[in-house]
Amino acid sequence: MSEQSTTLKRTLTLPLLIFYGVGVTIGAGIFALIGETISIAGNKAPIGFVLAGIIAAATGLSYAKLAAVYPRAAGEAVFVNIGMGQNWGRLVGIGVTITAIVSSAVIAIAFAGYLGQLIPLPAPILVIGIVALLTLIACLGVTQSVIFAAIITAIELGALILIVWFGANSLTVPSNWVDAFAPPSSFEIWPAIFSAALLAFFAFVGFEDIENMAEETINPHINVPLAIIATLIITVIIYALVALVAVSAPDPTAIAHSKAPLATLYAQLTGGSGELIAAAATIAMVNGILVQIIMGARVIFGMSKEGMLPQGLSHVHPKLKTPIRATIGVAVLITVLALTFPLGGLARTTAAVILTVFTLVNISLWRIGNRKQADPSLQRWKYLGLLGAALSAGLLIIELINQISTLF
Numbered sequence: 001m002s003e004q005s006t007t008l009k010r011t012l013t014l015p016l017l018i019f020y021g022v023g024v025t026i027g028a029g030i031f032a033l034i035g036e037t038i039s040i041a042g043n044k045a046p047i048g049f050v051l052a053g054i055i056a057a058a059t060g061l062s063y064a065k066l067a068a069v070y071p072r073a074a075g076e077a078v079f080v081n082i083g084m085g086q087n088w089g090r091l092v093g094i095g096v097t098i099t100a101i102v103s104s105a106v107i108a109i110a111f112a113g114y115l116g117q118l119i120p121l122p123a124p125i126l127v128i129g130i131v132a133l134l135t136l137i138a139c140l141g142v143t144q145s146v147i148f149a150a151i152i153t154a155i156e157l158g159a160l161i162l163i164v165w166f167g168a169n170s171l172t173v174p175s176n177w178v179d180a181f182a183p184p185s186s187f188e189i190w191p192a193i194f195s196a197a198l199l200a201f202f203a204f205v206g207f208e209d210i211e212n213m214a215e216e217t218i219n220p221h222i223n224v225p226l227a228i229i230a231t232l233i234i235t236v237i238i239y240a241l242v243a244l245v246a247v248s249a250p251d252p253t254a255i256a257h258s259k260a261p262l263a264t265l266y267a268q269l270t271g272g273s274g275e276l277i278a279a280a281a282t283i284a285m286v287n288g289i290l291v292q293i294i295m296g297a298r299v300i301f302g303m304s305k306e307g308m309l310p311q312g313l314s315h316v317h318p319k320l321k322t323p324i325r326a327t328i329g330v331a332v333l334i335t336v337l338a339l340t341f342p343l344g345g346l347a348r349t350t351a352a353v354i355l356t357v358f359t360l361v362n363i364s365l366w367r368i369g370n371r372k373q374a375d376p377s378l379q380r381w382k383y384l385g386l387l388g389a390a391l392s393a394g395l396l397i398i399e400l401i402n403q404i405s406t407l408f
Helices: 014-026 029-069 075-084 086-116 123-140 142-166 174-181 187-201 207-216 220-247 252-256 261-270 275-305 324-340 344-369 376-380 382-405
Strands: none
Touching: 014 142, 014 207, 014 220, 014 275, 029 075, 029 174, 029 187, 029 207, 029 220, 029 252, 029 261, 029 275, 029 344, 029 376, 029 382, 075 086, 075 207, 075 275, 075 344, 086 123, 086 275, 086 324, 086 344, 123 142, 123 275, 123 324, 142 207, 142 220, 142 261, 142 275, 174 220, 187 382, 207 220, 207 275, 207 344, 220 252, 220 261, 252 261, 261 275, 275 324, 344 376, 344 382, 376 382
16 A cells, blocks of 8 residues: 555644644533532532543643654554553554444434424434534545534634623632632532542543544644643633532522523523523534544544554545545444434443543553653653553543442
8 A cells, every 4th residue: 555545634733733622622511511510519519620620631641741752643542552562452442433433423313303403304314414514524634624623612612701701700709719619628528529520520531532633733743742731721721610600600509400501501691591502512512523523533544554453444535635434434333323223321331431541541651651762751751651540440440330330
């Protein structure tokens, strides 16, 4: 196979990569999770989001350090392949891809449900239509795809910033900051805060997709790690501010029990309708499908180049410079899953898969850093891998216990 047929085009700048990272991380999750965290931790929910951000940062820094040395598509699979062997790397890559496909299928079904209220067409037709449209965008070129995703990300961020803007009065009251962020003196409150933090952690998942764009990024050794770090910082700040506004709202209890908590919050702050925020949440679903198609295709492409999947999947379209076979393959699997399989159980397992991947990536940093011939920066940061592995494995055990408890 010629070199040209397996080479992607480097066009992504640092700002575009950050927009991609923020878009895939924020997604639609915060639009729903904020209510659940308030119901668990009350006015201490903002601490939960900050703690979740700190936990995510441990693994995020591991990804950043590894991506600086190995900036390749299928980042997780590459890291684990180098650190623990090809079989582990292949397992991680397949797990990441399955997670992307299942997540996209779940989102596609939900989006079709919303769209069906406006367009009187059968849900299967709407699912096929939205996946086909987003696949076309993903095939046309990475720059076009990421710019489209960036536009949707701007809408998502705009909705969250609008909430912070209308809730700005609460941000100027020092007592609100103290009530929200001061560590509670009573030990009894801490279990609720940690429970909220575990839930909020999944609102930070997505930053790890950034390194899969490494082979299409300009100066990836620098820009990919910077984009991961910047994404986490931006996300923590936005989540903390939104959470502070939410717990300082006129009726936080109504927000906690709402099916559309941020729409309810917006209505409380403005006295108007929350439909604008609900629309932004729906639009965020489109971004979720697109970025997962892009990411899943890059993982398959990268694994193919590394010899972990059939070589034909690393083919790049000579004009579009996108991994078109991998992209279409991902789209077909998303559509088939969405139309034929019950996805509830599969969706619940994605959290466990992600935490397993995080644990293995962190262990890989530790193993690579222990090698005499390893890059000096990885040798210096190898203990970060131990910390990230301990946190990720701990969360994985808790998540598995929660899932098992739901069966009884």
